[in-house]
Every structure is written in C-alpha cells, then in structure tokens.
Amino acid sequence: GESVGLHLPTLSVQEGDNSIINCAYSNSASDYFIWYKQESGKGPQFIIDIRSNMDKRQGQRVTVLLNKTVKHLSLQIAATQPGDSAVYFCAENSGANSKLTFGKGITLSVRP
Amino acid sequence: GAVVSQHPSRVICKSGTSVKIECRSLDFQATTMFWYRQFPKQSLMLMATSNEGSKATYEQGVEKDKFLINHASLTLSTLTVTSAHPEDSSFYICSATTSGVFHTQYFGPGTRLTVL
Numbered sequence: 001g002e003s004v005g006l007h008l009p010t011l012s013v014q015e016g017d018n019s020i021i022n023c024a025y026s027n028s029a030s031d032y033f034i035w036y037k038q039e040s041g042k043g044p045q046f047i048i049d050i051r052s053n054m055d056k057r058q059g060q061r062v063t064v065l066l067n068k069t070v071k072h073l074s075l076q077i078a079a080t081q082p083g084d085s086a087v088y089f090c091a092e093n094s095g096a097n098s099k100l101t102f103g104k105g106i107t108l109s110v111r112p
Numbered sequence: 113g114a115v116v117s118q119h120p121s122r123v124i125c126k127s128g129t130s131v132k133i134e135c136r137s138l139d140f141q142a143t144t145m146f147w148y149r150q151f152p153k154q155s156l157m158l159m160a161t162s163n164e165g166s167k168a169t170y171e172q173g174v175e176k177d178k179f180l181i182n183h184a185s186l187t188l189s190t191l192t193v194t195s196a197h198p199e200d201s202s203f204y205i206c207s208a209t210t211s212g213v214f215h216t217q218y219f220g221p222g223t224r225l226t227v228l
Contacts, residue, residue, distance in 0.1 A: 034216060042158070043205045043219035046114070091217075095153060098144050098215035102155045 012109045019077040023090035023103050026071060030094040030101075035064060035075045038087045038105070047088075049073070077108075083111045115139050116208050118220035125196055133223045134192045135206030141186035142208035146197055146217060147179070150203045162189045196227045 001075045007015050013019045025033070031052040036044035050066050050073075057064050063076040087107050091100040115138040125131050135145055144163050148156040160181050162168040168181035178200075180192040189208075193200055203224055207217040 032215070036219070041203075041222070041224070043116075043207075043222045044117075046216060046218060049216060090143055093215060097159065098146075098209045098213075098217065101163060104155050 009091045009104070010109065012111060013080050015080060015082060017080055019075075019080045019084070019108060021075040021077075021088050021090075021106055021108065023073040024071060025073060025090070025092050025103075027092060027094045027101070028068075028071060029047075030092040032064060032071050032093040034091045034093075034100065035062075035073075036089045036091060037084075038089065040086075042087060043098050045060070080108075080110050082110050082112065084108060114216075114218040116142075116206065116218050116220040118206055118223050120223060121221060122224045122226075124226045124228065127197050130194055131193045131196055131225060133204055133206075133225075135189045135191070135208070135220050137187045137208040137218075140208075140210055141185065142189075144209050144215070145183060145189040145196075146207045146209075147181060147189075147191050148205045148207065150205060150222075156205065159191075165181065193225065196225070198227045200226045201225055 035047040036050040037047050038044045048062050048064045050057045050064045055066050061078045065074045087105045089105045090103045093100050117136045118135045121133045127183045150156050158171050160168045160170045163179050164183050164186050170176045183189040196224040203222050205222040207219045209215045209217045
C-alpha cells in the first residue's frame, strides 16, 4: 500500500551547521505535508507544513521543500542547536478526512 | 494557540483494571480527535478517529471493545483501556484538528501507561 518513509534512521550534525532531513512519499494524491518534532517522552510538536501547490515554505530557522515530481519532502534546519535534538517525522494527508500517514522517523543528534 | 492537553501524563495500574485518558483542546474547538499508540523508537500508530457526537472509527486490528472512545464535546475526547493487560503498556497520544480544507493535527503531550 501507500507509505511514507525516510531515507536515513539517524543524522548527526555539528552544532551551528545546517541540517537536512529527507522524506520520500509514495502517494501522489497527497496534497498536504507536515513536519513534526518529537522530544523524548513528549508528544509530537508541529514545526512547519506545506501544501502541494507550493514547493518551498520558510519558517523561523526551518525551511520545507517539496518536490512533487520525485515525491520528495525535506526539512532544512539552519544553524542547528542542541535543542533541535529530537526525532523528526514527516506526515502526509491524502484524503478528504484528516488522517495523516506518518513516516518512520529520523533521530537528529547535535554534537556540541 | 492550538494547545492540546492530556491527563494523566503517567499511570500505573494493575492487570484487569480499566484506565481512562482524557484529551482536551484548550483554545480551539476540535471537530476531529485522533488517538495514537507509540512503542519505543517507533512511529505513531493510529488507533481511531473520533468525531464529536458520533461513534469513533477504528483502524484495522484495533479492538473497539478494548479501547473505548467517547467524544462528548468539541473540546474533549476520552480513551478508556478496558481490562488492561501488560501488553497494553505503551505511550498513548491524542491529537486534535479543526475544520477546514487542510487539517493540521496538534498533539497532546502523551500518556505513559504501565500495566503491572
């Protein structure tokens, strides 16, 4: 069936560097995508979203890029900080209801 | 805005007892709430979708008599784990969404259930 997956299970970056987290999705009907951050023992926290009629959206220190041609989504974090260490999930919505399909998650580890 | 709370944050119970978890949207009306289960180092697994005033829609493989969901108002949904057993121990997370074309889900902080 359709699925959302991530290329890498873990990512280690140096504090101050930029981070890029990638996500592949397989449902071409998906029209809305969200990135969530989950810290240990907490619920997922909304970071940024993007609609399928856009290819880029920027927030504070974060940018989401959407490439519908290859069904690829990425999250860029500028000047990565220790507080960015967490598990990041991409999620897609492809139906008339509100259900989201989540990727497997990638752990971002920031080295001091 | 878009704050979702859960209560309790942590619960330990004996096998065979029932546990109720509350999910509240604090500053918005949630047309739909979702209940997820998450095992360590895994992604979120959707258990059911709950709409205010109607019966919950359960995902395949989720026992509706085991996990009772009530969505009595636009700001409150409850999940009751009935006759809990050790294998029900998990991290349970709710989310809430508003009406609209694009449905952003806002998550609660989660409830850690441990069944002895």
